[in-house]
Amino acid sequence: MDEVVLHLTQKIELLQVWLREVVQKGKDFVDTASQEIITSENFILAEEYLKDIITRLINRGTLTACCFGFTVGSGVGLALGFCLQSTSKPIYMMRAVAATNFTGPDGVAVLEDVPVPSVKLPDQILVEVRYATFCQTDLRIASGYARVLRSILDPSAEPAVILGRSGSGTIVEVGGSVNGYDPGDKVIFWCPIWKKGCLSQYVLLSSWQVAPLPKGVSLEDGAWSAYPSVLSWKFLNDS
Structure with a gap:
């Protein structure tokens, strides 16, 4: 070994x-x-x-x-x-008071995530709302009033219809064919029953819904008198 x-x-x-x-x-x-x-x-x-x-x-x-x-x-x-690159604008949200199920006052709710509208047509005006009214007509709309008319003339107003028939505020943006109005102008406006209302932070309007805020009138006072004031303004300017 x-x-x-x-x-x-x-x-x-x-x-x-x-x-x-x-x-x-x-x-x-x-x-x-x-x-x-x-x-x-x-x-x-x-x-x-x-x-x-x-x-x-x-x-x-x-x-x-x-x-x-x-x-x-x-x-x-x-x-x-x-x-x-994408040319689409970012979508911002706003608060609005709307009729959600047309069961009367019980169907009215504050919505937190309504998209802020943007100017898409040449005669449109985007307004930041300062004051808005709530009237008997809004209660009727919350119960289903004028739904057929809205479905024909402005289907985009459904399904949740923003309430508020008149108001006042400051112009944010104007369409290309709008004359006499610029961003920053103080205005009063009204919303017919077949369109979205103005109980929201922003409202998109046609130029015929808007009139300048009268001199010496506050935005608060102009809001409740907007309906007759806008109609009178349009009548005087179109005649």
């Missing part, structure tokens, strides 16, 4: 010596080959050849063309990005 162990030990020692010699010879070969390649004339010629190719390729004309292409490409990319 001892002879076997001794024999194996000798073999292992010989193997270790042989591996050391192989590793050392490999390192010597790599060092010698690297030195020969670096100092050889062929490598120098190859290096000069590569430098010559790079110099020919990267000249002033090439650099100018690259810069021009980069600039044009960037401009085209930005233009496409602006064209393809």
